[in-house]
Amino acid sequence: MLDATGRIIATVAGEAGELSLFGFRAMRDAFRPPFEVGEVFRQVHELGLRSAPLIAVSGVAVGVVLSMHTRASLERFGAESMIPAGLAIALVRETGPLTAALLLSGRIGAGIGAEIGAMRVTEQIDALEASAVDAFKYLVVTRALACVIALPILTTVMNFCGMLGGFLAEHAASGMSLRLYFDRSFSLIDVADYVPATLKTMVFGFIIAVTSSYLGFTTTSGTEGVGRASTRSVVFSSILIIVSNVILVRLIFFFFPGLQS
Amino acid sequence: MTAIAGVRDERPAVRAAVSVAVQLDRVSKSFGGKHVLQQVSFSVAKGTGVAILGRSGTGKSVTLRTIIGLVRPDSGRVLVDGEDVCGMTREHLNTTRRRIGFLFQTAALFDSITVGENVAFPLRRHTDLKEREIRDKAREKLEQVGLESEYNKMPGALSGGMRKRAGLARAMALDPPLLLVDEPSAGLDPLTTDEIDDLLASLKEDAKTTLVVVTHNITSARKLADRLVMLHEGRVEAEGTIAEFERSDNPLVRAFMTSEHAG
Numbered sequence: 001m002l003d004a005t006g007r008i009i010a011t012v013a014g015e016a017g018e019l020s021l022f023g024f025r026a027m028r029d030a031f032r033p034p035f036e037v038g039e040v041f042r043q044v045h046e047l048g049l050r051s052a053p054l055i056a057v058s059g060v061a062v063g064v065v066l067s068m069h070t071r072a073s074l075e076r077f078g079a080e081s082m083i084p085a086g087l088a089i090a091l092v093r094e095t096g097p098l099t100a101a102l103l104l105s106g107r108i109g110a111g112i113g114a115e116i117g118a119m120r121v122t123e124q125i126d127a128l129e130a131s132a133v134d135a136f137k138y139l140v141v142t143r144a145l146a147c148v149i150a151l152p153i154l155t156t157v158m159n160f161c162g163m164l165g166g167f168l169a170e171h172a173a174s175g176m177s178l179r180l181y182f183d184r185s186f187s188l189i190d191v192a193d194y195v196p197a198t199l200k201t202m203v204f205g206f207i208i209a210v211t212s213s214y215l216g217f218t219t220t221s222g223t224e225g226v227g228r229a230s231t232r233s234v235v236f237s238s239i240l241i242i243v244s245n246v247i248l249v250r251l252i253f254f255f256f257p258g259l260q261s
Numbered sequence: 262m263t264a265i266a267g268v269r270d271e272r273p274a275v276r277a278a279v280s281v282a283v284q285l286d287r288v289s290k291s292f293g294g295k296h297v298l299q300q301v302s303f304s305v306a307k308g309t310g311v312a313i314l315g316r317s318g319t320g321k322s323v324t325l326r327t328i329i330g331l332v333r334p335d336s337g338r339v340l341v342d343g344e345d346v347c348g349m350t351r352e353h354l355n356t357t358r359r360r361i362g363f364l365f366q367t368a369a370l371f372d373s374i375t376v377g378e379n380v381a382f383p384l385r386r387h388t389d390l391k392e393r394e395i396r397d398k399a400r401e402k403l404e405q406v407g408l409e410s411e412y413n414k415m416p417g418a419l420s421g422g423m424r425k426r427a428g429l430a431r432a433m434a435l436d437p438p439l440l441l442v443d444e445p446s447a448g449l450d451p452l453t454t455d456e457i458d459d460l461l462a463s464l465k466e467d468a469k470t471t472l473v474v475v476t477h478n479i480t481s482a483r484k485l486a487d488r489l490v491m492l493h494e495g496r497v498e499a500e501g502t503i504a505e506f507e508r509s510d511n512p513l514v515r516a517f518m519t520s521e522h523a524g
Contacts, residue, residue, distance in 0.1 A: 115373075118372075122367060122369060122372070123365050123366075123367055123369035124369050124370075124371055124372070126326075126331050126365070126369065127363075127365060127369035127370075127371070128371075129330075129331055129358075130329050130331060130358060130361070130363040130365075131358070131382060131383050131386065131431075132355040132356070132358035132359045132383075132386070132387060133355075133386060134351065134355070
């Protein structure tokens with residue numbers, strides 16, 4: 001029993017160590033030429049722009065649901081006028097960034113894990129290397145940079161669509177105008193609410209890209225391995241995002257103490 | 262290793278000469294405790310062809326991969342144009358790789374881009390050619406393998422044989438002086454096999470391309486190779502010319518040569 005537990009701990013620690021080294025290498029290589037600028041933009045399009053519909057629709061749905069819950073709570077205190085501001089703060093500070101990151105860990109993480117895993121088992125990664133191309137830089141660093149660029153943008157889309165969803169729910173419930181709704185939404189939000197919370201999604205993007213690339217790169221056992229890499233990419237990325245979020249929120253509160261009030 | 266007439270036996274003192282394109286010097290490699298290559302030594306003169314023969318799992322593909330630096334040997338040296346690929350920096354290795362074409366056993370086409378883009382890929386990465394020139398050159402290479410009409414198709418839409426030919430077109434894109442080919446005829450019909458063999462033979466004869474070919478097909482080996490290297494259980498079992506192999510009394514060599522005659 002102890003032996004088995006020890007083996008599991010050793011395996012997990014080993015994997016965590018390998019993943020960390022993989023991530024450090026991605027960070028280091030991002031600043032070393034040649035810079036695969038064209039491939040980074042292609043990945044921003046593939047991973048980022050193509051995720052926009054998912055994020056937009058989800059954002060509206062989250063906004064509607066949050067608005068309904070907020071109304072149910074604030075109505076008891078006769079504070080319905082606070083609904084737009086309360087919803088906006090909840091969205092911008094936490095719900096938007098975290099929901100966007102978790103949704104994207106599903107879409108992007110699974111995609112990267114499966115794509116790179118398939119390239120591994122079909123020797124395409126070896127073919128890149130044989131073509132005198134640094135496969136790590138071409139596949140991993142470009143995706144990491146693309147995710148770091150795309151996540152804050154998609155989070156902003158999520159926040160905006162969430163507010164739009166909130167407006168739709170509020171308009172249906174009370175007939176509030178669009179202008180009044182957005183005036184109230186932005187009445188309590190300032191830059192310190194938006195910037196740190198949105199920038200932390202750059203870390204989430206890096207986590208998604210590096211974790212799923214690592215699992216794709218280390219794929220074995222043919223198509224079964226590709227499926228496993230895809231699933232594990234989503235699971236591990238999601239767990240790491242949730243855990244790192246705790247640390248990042250703590251750091252944000254440390255550097256922006258005003259946000260705790 | 263069986264001694265065959267005319268075969269040098271100077272493995273401990275391998276010397277890099279300008280006329281030698283590839284030289285393996287006592288190369289050993291293990292995977293998970295399994296010895297895949299054990300003290301493998303042979304050389305390939307520039308502009309000639311060497312066929313690596315042997316049963317499945319004897320380390321033929323690993324040998325090719327060590328030459329291009331995809332597999333790093335546990336011990337020994339792999340010299341390409343007199344330079345040890347094992348000790349190269351990545352930049353240096355990539356410079357060397359630009360002079361090497363590699364046809365994978367599975368073709369390994371990039372399946373997210375078209376066949377034409379696959380062939381254009383090395384040109385786009387490593388030449389200063391204009392876009393039009395790149396496309397023309399990619400079409401020319403595809404034409405050489407009889408796939409000019411497949412330029413805009415995705416690799417998934419091709420048959421196994423067509424994928425193999427497209428892989429060969431990509432390997433030839435930069436007109437490399439050294440071509441490593443892993444089982445060019447595996448899974449192909451006899452006519453296509455002949456066409457590919459003829460193409461490779463013409464590259465060797467006309468462009469003086471050095472060929473290292475892994476094959477089970479003695480007919481292909483006869484057409485492409487000046488010398489044969491037979492691997493068995495990770496060791497060089499025999500090395501020599503076709504004529505020397507035909508005269509050999511090594512049971513394994515005889516079995517290979519006989520199987521061809523039987524076929």
